[in-house]
Amino acid sequence: MNLKKTWDLIFIVLLSITLNFFIFFSPENPLRVILGLPFVLFFPGYVFINVLFKKENNLENIERFALSFGLSIAIVPLIGLLLNYSPYGIRLIPIMISITLFIILFAIIGIYNRKTIKEPWFPQINIEELKNDFEWKTSSKLDKFLTVILIITVLLSIFTLGYVISAPKQNEKFTEFYLLGSEGKAYDYPTNVFVNEKNEIIIGLVNHEGKSVNYSIEVWFVNLTYDTKINQTNISNMHLMDEINVTLDNRAVNIDENWTKQWESNYTFSVGTSGNWQQWYLLFKNTDNEEFETLKNLKPEEKITLALNGSIQSLKLNINAND
Structure with missing residues (x-):
């Protein structure tokens, strides 16, 4: 050569x-x-x-x-x-x-x-x-x-x-909040259920907020309708099912490694009344004490409205309960 x-x-x-x-x-x-x-x-x-x-x-x-x-x-x-x-x-x-x-x-x-x-x-x-x-x-x-x-x-x-x-590297601060079916997959959620039947999902969190955070997850059962004529959401019935509190340390984002879970919890629930319901999971992050207390003390209807607007991080399941 x-x-x-x-x-x-x-x-x-x-x-x-x-x-x-x-x-x-x-x-x-x-x-x-x-x-x-x-x-x-x-x-x-x-x-x-x-x-x-x-x-x-x-x-x-x-x-x-x-x-x-x-x-x-x-x-x-x-x-x-x-x-x-x-x-x-x-x-x-x-x-x-x-x-x-x-x-x-x-x-x-x-x-x-x-x-x-x-x-x-x-x-x-x-x-x-x-x-x-x-x-x-x-x-x-x-x-x-x-x-x-x-x-x-x-x-x-x-x-x-x-x-x-x-330039200083400023990582984006966020929290991964997700729901999985009972088998640990992002499908097969309990959306068609029977009254008083026990159902299970998995709730997951990963903290990328840059510091340790106290989380509070509120689980609400809501019956609401949307009036297209006046562009308004009407909540006819809702009640708090559970409140889950957990503290997580920060986990740095590393795109070069495979994703791994940080915190997951099996959550079991049942529906006591037949009908079409929405199950809301509202996430409150204690990264700012004043804002955290303000959101936590809102009326239930106001919380759901803010969740609909994206002002509160949330997840939702549409559930059809049959007798």
């Missing part, structure tokens, strides 16, 4: 593998950031351009490098889109492996092309050629346009990288 003609592709593959090593075994290493920028913004487009335009006279050097940036910005999101429809999803490790495999595949094809075709393109450090490429007065309009785009792209990439590194 002629390393003089393939050193650039081999070097890109080695740098990509090195970045993978840092991500897997030394994620805090600063080289992860230094290698990550060209890995995303330059390497995929560069190896792809070498396959599309493999001969020396196909493109000028400045055009190749400019298109390498542009194509990388297009290729990486497409890889992410494909992963989104796969079982792996858009997560760090699948994205890293997918981009690395893309780079290795097209680098191998590029190396093969340079060995088999006549007059292949490969990077050569030639001062006179560099002067000609950047000679503004004699350059074509296309060369000038691509030069400007290349400079702007590089500057924006450096600015974005600096901002991401220096």
Whole structure:
């Protein structure tokens, strides 16, 4: 193998593998950031351009490098889109492996092309050629346009990288609140039941509020109708079934790991009166004492109204009870 003609592709593959090593075994290493920028913004487009335009006279050097940036910005999101429809999803490790495999595949094809075709393109450090490429007065309009785009792209990439590194990371604060059927799946809920029959569901919580939180879950049985003429909800009957209190420590969000439960509780209930009912699970979070007390002390009808408007985090089951 002629390393003089393939050193650039081999070097890109080695740098990509090195970045993978840092991500897997030394994620805090600063080289992860230094290698990550060209890995995303330059390497995929560069190896792809070498396959599309493999001969020396196909493109000028400045055009190749400019298109390498542009194509990388297009290729990486497409890889992410494909992963989104796969079982792996858009997560760090699948994205890293997918981009690395893309780079290795097209680098191998590029190396093969340079060995088999006549007059292949490969990077050569030639001062006179560099002067000609950047000679503004004699350059074509296309060369000038691509030069400007290349400079702007590089500057924006450096600015974005600096901002991401220096800006404080503020994680979104939220609580996962969910209901599962008796088998622990998000289906097969007890929506068609018999009066006085025992029914079971699973209530779950995961705390991502950034601190320990005292939770209060109120379970209400409600009979309501919606008057479309006056755009008003009418509550004819409601009563409190249960109140569940639990305190949970904060759990950091980690999209690189599989989801795991934090708190789940089997909840058993029965319906004493036939008819169409709504079972509401209202979640109150004691992250702000004043707001918590205000919401807890509202009238029952006001709580349901706020839940309907999304002002109180809530879940609902429509239940048809038969004699």
